[in-house]
Amino acid sequence: MNETTEVFDRRSATRVTSLVPVKIRYERANRQTVMVQAHCIDVSENGLSILTRDHLPMEIDLQLEVHFSGSENPVRATARVVSKAKEPVNGESKFGLRLLEVAPEARRALSTWLSNLLLSSKSFKDRRFNRSIESTHVSFANARGDTVVGFIDLAVAGMPADAPIIVISPGFGETKTNALSLAYILVTNGFRVLRYDATNHIGESSGTIVDCTLSKMKEDLAASVDFVTRRFNASTVGIVVSSLSAVVGFSIAAEDPRVAFVGGLVPVVNVKHTLQAVYNEDLVGDHISGKRWGLIDMLGFPIDADRFLSDAVDHEFHSLEATRNTIERIKVPVWCLVGSEDPWVLVKDVRSVLPPAGEGSKGYVVIESSMHQLHENPLASRTALVEIANAALRFMTGAKAAQSDIVFPRLREVAIQSRVEKERRKLISNNNKEEDLEFWKDYLSRFLSIIRVPDFHDFYQTIQRLSGPIDENSTILDAGCGNGSYGLWLLEKQVLSRAKELPAPVTKFSYIGFDFVSGALSEARKAHSEALSRFQGNKESPVGPHFSYVLADLDHKLPFLDNYVDKICCNLVLSYVRHPQHTLQEFFRILAPGGVLVITSLKPYADLSVVYRNFLEKEDTPEAIAEAKQLLANAGLIRARESEGHFKFFSEAELMGMMLELGAKNPTVVRSFANQANIAVMRKE
Numbered sequence: 310m311n312e313t314t315e316v317f318d319r320r321s322a323t324r325v326t327s328l329v330p331v332k333i334r335y336e337r338a339n340r341q342t343v344m345v346q347a348h349c350i351d352v353s354e355n356g357l358s359i360l361t362r363d364h365l366p367m368e369i370d371l372q373l374e375v376h377f378s379g380s381e382n383p384v385r386a387t388a389r390v391v392s393k394a395k396e397p398v399n400g401e402s403k404f405g406l407r408l409l410e411v412a413p414e415a416r417r418a419l420s421t422w423l424s425n426l427l428l429s430s431k432s433f434k435d436r437r438f439n440r441s442i443e444s445t446h447v448s449f450a451n452a453r454g455d456t457v458v459g460f461i462d463l464a465v466a467g468m469p470a471d472a473p474i475i476v477i478s479p480g481f482g483e484t485k486t487n488a489l490s491l492a493y494i495l496v497t498n499g500f501r502v503l504r505y506d507a508t509n510h511i512g513e514s515s516g517t518i519v520d521c522t523l524s525k526m527k528e529d530l531a532a533s534v535d536f537v538t539r540r541f542n543a544s545t546v547g548i549v550v551s552s553l554s555a556v557v558g559f560s561i562a563a564e565d566p567r568v569a570f571v572g573g574l575v576p577v578v579n580v581k582h583t584l585q586a587v588y589n590e591d592l593v594g595d596h597i598s599g600k601r602w603g604l605i606d607m608l609g610f611p612i613d614a615d616r617f618l619s620d621a622v623d624h625e626f627h628s629l630e631a632t633r634n635t636i637e638r639i640k641v642p643v644w645c646l647v648g649s650e651d652p653w654v655l656v657k658d659v660r661s662v663l664p665p666a667g668e669g670s671k672g673y674v675v676i677e678s679s680m681h682q683l684h685e686n687p688l689a690s691r692t693a694l695v696e697i698a699n700a701a702l703r704f705m706t707g708a709k710a711a712q713s714d715i716v717f718p719r720l721r722e723v724a725i726q727s728r729v730e731k732e733r734r735k736l737i738s739n740n741n742k743e744e745d746l747e748f749w750k751d752y753l754s755r756f757l758s759i760i761r762v763p764d765f766h767d768f769y770q771t772i773q774r775l776s777g778p779i780d781e782n783s784t785i786l787d788a789g790c791g792n793g794s795y796g797l798w799l800l801e802k803q804v805l806s807r808a809k810e811l812p813a814p815v816t817k818f819s820y821i822g823f824d825f826v827s828g829a830l831s832e833a834r835k836a837h838s839e840a841l842s843r844f845q846g847n848k849e850s851p852v853g854p855h856f857s858y859v860l861a862d863l864d865h866k867l868p869f870l871d872n873y874v875d876k877i878c879c880n881l882v883l884s885y886v887r888h889p890q891h892t893l894q895e896f897f898r899i900l901a902p903g904g905v906l907v908i909t910s911l912k913p914y915a916d917l918s919v920v921y922r923n924f925l926e927k928e929d930t931p932e933a934i935a936e937a938k939q940l941l942a943n944a945g946l947i948r949a950r951e952s953e954g955h956f957k958f959f960s961e962a963e964l965m966g967m968m969l970e971l972g973a974k975n976p977t978v979v980r981s982f983a984n985q986a987n988i989a990v991m992r993k994e
Contacts, residue, residue: 325426326351331359332374332383335366347404349375354420354736355888356388356408360401365390371406377422384419386411407888409865420736427733441465442496442718444726451508451532453525458513459485459505459533460730461540462492468501473705474543476533477504478526480552480574482610484512486730491549491574493718493726494698499706500547503537505529507554511610513737518610522620523580527557534567545569547705549697552681553577555645556626556635563638570704572697573645573673575654575681578662579629580621583653589925593618593627633662642670644700646693648679670704682914735955763927764920768909768982769798775977775990776876776905783818783875788896789863789882790822793833796856800840819855821874825862834858863892869899878907881986884956890967897971900993908967908989910959911947915985923983964989 333345347361357375365371367390374383392405411419428446444460451457475495477488488504495502506512507529509520514529534546547570550558555576562568577583581593584607592602592614602614618627625631636643644666647659659673666672674696679689695715702708772795779785779799787795799820822833837856861868863879863886877896886892896906911917925934951958959967961978964987968976973991981988 325353325423327377327426329378330376331357332376333359333361333365334372335369350403352419352423354408354416354423354732356391356406358403358405360398360403362401364402365393365404370409373406375419377418382418384411384415386415407891424733424736427729427736439465440722442493442722442726447503447536449532449536451528453508453528455508455515457505457508457515457529457532457536459503460492461537462496462502462504464496468499472499472501473701474501474503474537474541474546475572475701476530476537476546476548477502478530478533478548478550478554478558479505479507479510479512480550480554481521481607482511482518483551484734486727486734488549489727489730490723491694491697493723494694494715495701497716497718498698498702500701501537501541503533505533513734519604519613520616521610521612522617523553523557523626524620524624526554527560527624530554530557530561531565534561534565538567545705547572547701549574549701551575553580553583556580556632559632559635559639559643560624560626562641562643563635569641570701571639571641571643572700573643574693574697575648575651575683576645576659577654578632579655579658580627582629582655582658586653587921589922593622597622629658629661636662636671639671642700642704644671644697644704645673646676646696647673648681648683648689649675649677650679651681653681680916682916684914738955762920762924764923764983765794766798768986768988769795771979771981772878772880772907772909772988773802775979775988776878776907779818780875781817784821784873785818785876785878786821786823786869786874786899788823788877788879789885790824790833790858791826791829793822793829793836795878795880796820796822796833797836797840800837800854817854819857822856822858823861823863823867824858825860827860830858830860863895864888867895867899871898872901872904873899875901875904876907877904880907880909881911883908884910884951884958889957890970893967893971897993902993904993906968906971906991906993908964909981909986910964910989911982911986912980913958913960915958917985919983919985959987961987 327349329349331347331349333347335343335345337343345361345363345365347359347363349357349359351358352375369389371388371390373386373388375386376383386408387410388406388408390404391407394403441464442462443465444462446458447461448456448458475492477485477492479485479487484506485504492502492504506514507521507526508514509516509522509525510518530548530550534548537543537546545567548558548561548568549572551574555573555578558571558573559576562571581591584592585594587607596602596615596618602618604611605614606612607614607617621627625635643663645659645663647654647656649656656675663671663673666674676683676689676693676696679686679693683690683693698715785799787793790796820837822830822837824830824833834856841854841856859868863882877900879892879896883889883892893908900906947956961980965976965978968978968989968991971991972994974994976989976991978987978989980986
């Protein structure tokens with residue numbers, strides 16, 4: 310059978326349509342072995358669809374052999390049937406299979422095969438429209454010989470040989486995919502675009518972010534300018550920089566005559582202030598005075614701070630004065646956009662290095678009601694992208710387009726390309742369940758003090774208010790309980806209520822802590838036991854709640870009967886499971902009629918430095934500062950995994966859609982946790 314491929318969009322995974330042979334083996338109840346011949350018609354890392362003329366049973370493990378072209382050995386896996394088409398087609402029945410167990414070597418082979426196919430634009434089709442933009446995967450070397458990986462975005466219909474070129478440099482902690490929307494807007498308006506991952510950063514390029522420095526980011530941008538000028542035989546390019554990469558772009562523009570335009574999105578012009586605003590400590594000043602920091606969390610990622618700060622000071626990236634001097638040396642247009650509410654980049658600092666936007670070729674525009682993360686405000690984000698595209702057209706082509714003249718790409722085309730690139734990142738990093746377990750063991754060992762954070766306490770208060778009071782003899786499932794902070798909060802609430810002689814909450818309820826990390830469950834059991842002892846030590850107290858624990862995985866069928874629990878709290882966990890919709894369906898199955906389901910998720914582009922700063926405003930002891938730094942370090946671990954595509958933070962609209970898909974009539978979604986997390990609540994009818 311000839312293998313054919315097609316990539317298309319699915320709600321939970323990017324799938325590749327591929328006609329490849331599949332051998333299936335299973336055992337009947339009488340121990341008889343059955344062999345089935347089938348062929349796969351689409352596949353993802355989570356499952357596959359097959360066609361066969363034979364019957365396949367539900368609720369029985371199937372042993373698969375999938376023979377992909379180019380692979381010496383078949384991929385072997387255990388799977389189960391999760392769906393069957395109602396009517397056969399040409400005598401063949403269609404089955405949907407979910408992969409349950411895949412050996413690490415086989416998963417690597419599957420991931421490699423899928424990631425390679427996702428690179429091919431010829432393989433990428435969508436049945437609802439033809440693509441208008443082609444993204445080509447490229448790689449090249451920087452001056453140190455390290456590999457820089459990126460995408461060149463071009464119009465499928467073709468572009469003039471002299472079409473202007475823009476290179477988009479990633480912001481700190483961002484990948485080429487973060488620049489996708491801007492790149493596609495630029496292409497739609499006549500530009501050729503290169504976006505890339507920096508080396509010693511996150512993404513596909515060489516090195517890890519712990520070794521990141523601004524001078525290395527500058528070398529990558531210089532190599533990118535070299536690459537596109539050679540590839541397109543061009544003499545000039547424009548560059549767009551954002552956040553911390555702005556000082557790098559300004560430096561390149563001051564030195565390289567090929568740079569004809571600089572666009573800046575929320576540009577950090579005063580590194581010293583930005584780091585101080587994040588940490589409430591003068592990292593740059595203290596470093597100059599001789600203090601050494603070692604490994605710290607910087608804007609959500611682990612960094613060798615001493616190397617980073619030494620490099621910034623030595624290459625004069627660190628101060629407002631240094632940035633002002635650099636911009637004065639730039640002879641080409643510089644156009645920057647700054648958020649009016651940005652705590653990291655002050656408008657007054659930008660004003661000191663650039664004039665307000667006017668008739669000149671250098672200036673800045675204030676985007677109203679926007680923070681450093683422009684994605685916080687969709688209108689602000691759209692305004693910023695239009696401003697940059699407009700400035701690039703004006704200064705690189707001479708066109709004087711009005712904002713209304715800027716053409717936008719189709720949202721679906723951007724969404725599909727984004728899905729594919731994130732899926733590739735996940736496939737390339739290829740973490741298995743054992744690695745996930747080790748990650749969460751390490752993460753949860755650092756998470757013991759979270760309940761002391763005021764914003765987290767308020768977060769739990771909001772969860773409790775939305776989920777309603779606990780009824781007598783009800784059962785509460787803490788799904789993904791970790792170290793048991795939610796259960797501990799419930800118990801602490803009991804103690805505080807009685808100590809202050811407030812009306813006591815219901816005490817006769819059952820709590821089930823559920824997690825797949827045994828060490829975390831042990832910590833939860835210990836913390837809860839100590840709190841229960843304090844609670845039950847009050848002689849006037851009736852018999853307290855019953856606490857039990859289950860070691861199991863949310864990616865599998867939950868070990869509970871239908872309609873078993875009255876409340877489910879899945880707090881900051883759904884983002885981390887491999888099959889979120891399957892997990893939600895299982896929650897709905899075990900939830901009793903009238904029961905309440907609460908799901909929380911960090912919002913996309915969450916900034917937990919806000920929580921860090923709020924904590925330090927109330928706590929300034931060395932112990933509190935250490936705990937706050939640990940909170941930021943935890944955020945860095947999560948954000949790094951999110952950037953690899955393993956985790957997904959859900960927006961309010963996405964959570965609302967998931968609840969509606971379950972059958973919720975009037976779900977509620979609100980923001981909490983210092984505006985960094987979404988809480989979704991539904992009641993089962």
